[in-house]
Amino acid sequence: MNDLVVAPSISREEIFVTLKLELVELLCLESSDAISEDTRLVEDLEIDSLGMVDLVMQVEDCFDIVLPTNTDLSKIKRVGDVLDLLDKPQSTKLSATTI
Amino acid sequence: MNGSTETKCFSPSFPSPDTLDKFYISGRKMWPDLAELKNLKFDRSQVDDEVVQFMRSTALNEYGVAHYIGSYLNSYKDDFKLRMWSAIWAAEEYVHYLVLRRMLEGLGESLTDEDFTGLEKGEFVNSYADYFESILISPDVDRRMVQLIFGVIQEFAAVIAYTAVSEKCKIPEMGALFKRIARDETRHFRFNQLALESLCKNYSERECAMIWPQFRAIWGNLQMPQEHIEYFAELDMGTKLYTGFWSGELKSRMILRMTQYFKKFRQPVAVV
Numbered sequence: 533m534n535d536l537v538v539a540p541s542i543s544r545e546e547i548f549v550t551l552k553l554e555l556v557e558l559l560c561l562e563s564s565d566a567i568s569e570d571t572r573l574v575e576d577l578e579i580d581s582l583g584m585v586d587l588v589m590q591v592e593d594c595f596d597i598v599l600p601t602n603t604d605l606s607k608i609k610r611v612g613d614v615l616d617l618l619d620k621p622q623s624t625k626l627s628a629t630t631i
Numbered sequence: 632m633n634g635s636t637e638t639k640c641f642s643p644s645f646p647s648p649d650t651l652d653k654f655y656i657s658g659r660k661m662w663p664d665l666a667e668l669k670n671l672k673f674d675r676s677q678v679d680d681e682v683v684q685f686m687r688s689t690a691l692n693e694y695g696v697a698h699y700i701g702s703y704l705n706s707y708k709d710d711f712k713l714r715m716w717s718a719i720w721a722a723e724e725y726v727h728y729l730v731l732r733r734m735l736e737g738l739g740e741s742l743t744d745e746d747f748t749g750l751e752k753g754e755f756v757n758s759y760a761d762y763f764e765s766i767l768i769s770p771d772v773d774r775r776m777v778q779l780i781f782g783v784i785q786e787f788a789a790v791i792a793y794t795a796v797s798e799k800c801k802i803p804e805m806g807a808l809f810k811r812i813a814r815d816e817t818r819h820f821r822f823n824q825l826a827l828e829s830l831c832k833n834y835s836e837r838e839c840a841m842i843w844p845q846f847r848a849i850w851g852n853l854q855m856p857q858e859h860i861e862y863f864a865e866l867d868m869g870t871k872l873y874t875g876f877w878s879g880e881l882k883s884r885m886i887l888r889m890t891q892y893f894k895k896f897r898q899p900v901a902v903v
Contacts (some may be wrong), residue, residue, distance in 0.1 A: 542867075562677060572794075581850070581851075581886070582847060582850055582851040583891045585847065585850055585886060585889065586847075588886060588887060588890045588891075589890050589894045590668055592890075592891070592894075598889055599891075600887075601882055601883075601884050601887050601888055602880060602884070602885050603887060604879045604880045604884035605879070605882070605886055605887070606879025606880075606882060606883060609878065
């Protein structure tokens with residue numbers, strides 16, 4: 533399991549392509565064409581609290597990472613915010629399991 | 632782990648009472664003599680009305696444990712150690728009620744006889760039983776497993792709720808008491824995890840594979856026990872009040888911790 537979210541050698545564009553494929557699978561979309569960095573998770577993709585659980589699971593599995601428990605998911609409103617999260621290794625080191 | 636998918640004999644959750652002993656002793660250490668509850672006095676003007684309302688609601692919710700334990704015992708049936716845990720758990724939740732009640736009295740906001748009557752006479756069993764049946768992913772799913780998954784979620788929600796209100800509290804002594812209750816709820820959360828993992832050791836792969844979808848089914852239709860007692864709704868003391876203090880970060884922590892914990896069961900071998 534990586535202690536960084538995504539290997540630094542992977543570009544943002546590559547992460548985006550993979551993320552779109554994951555969203556297509558997760559949300560049973562026909563294609564990823566309509567997904568951009570501005571796509572809103574709740575309003576456009578209809579990701580609710582259960583969907584957020586699935587998204588976290590899918591992202592962690594796909595990129596072989598663990599999101600720190602101090603990540604504020606409420607600030608992740610668009611696909612681009614997910615990319616920001618995955619594209620900032622210094623802010624995504626594994627945290628202790630503090631309550 | 633037993634890889635067989637055949638029906639097998641009943642397996643208890645824990646092979647020995649050691650885990651129960653450990654948790655019982657650590658619980659006693661949390662509140663050795665309740666001396667800290669004597670002569671509590673707080674400045675009411677320093678405490679927001681919503682915090683007081685949360686305390687009233689949560690004190691009654693903790694007191695409602697006599698309702699809730701029935702559903703636990705029903706789920707745990709022949710599993711003596713989980714039934715014993717239910718008794719220990721209920722007594723510890725009663726301590727939380729006592730702490731909250733004394734804190735309320737220290738604020739000059741005592742619970743009334745009407746509060747107790749409303750809660751005690753409130754219907755719970757049938758409403759909760761219907762809800763419990765509605766969240767089962769299969770008729771043959773182990774009820775103990777479902778109850779433990781629910782317990783993990785419910786107890787962690789309690790951790791978050793008390794942590795959130797401790798952060799909101801302007802009086803350090805009150806904040807410290809909330810934090811201590813949160814620590815106690817953390818123990819309960821942990822026990823439910825250990826019991827689930829212990830059960831899993833005797834599960835077939837098919838049974839283990841039910842844990843993740845069962846978690847999703849509960850999470851997607853999560854109703855805290857107080858949702859099933861009319862008195863809480865009448866006084867606007869439902870889950871909304873319970874979760875009202877949660878910051879985005881605390882809500883996120885709930886989602887992340889639950890997801891990261893339960894997803895491990897999709898690969899049972901890694902868990903046990």
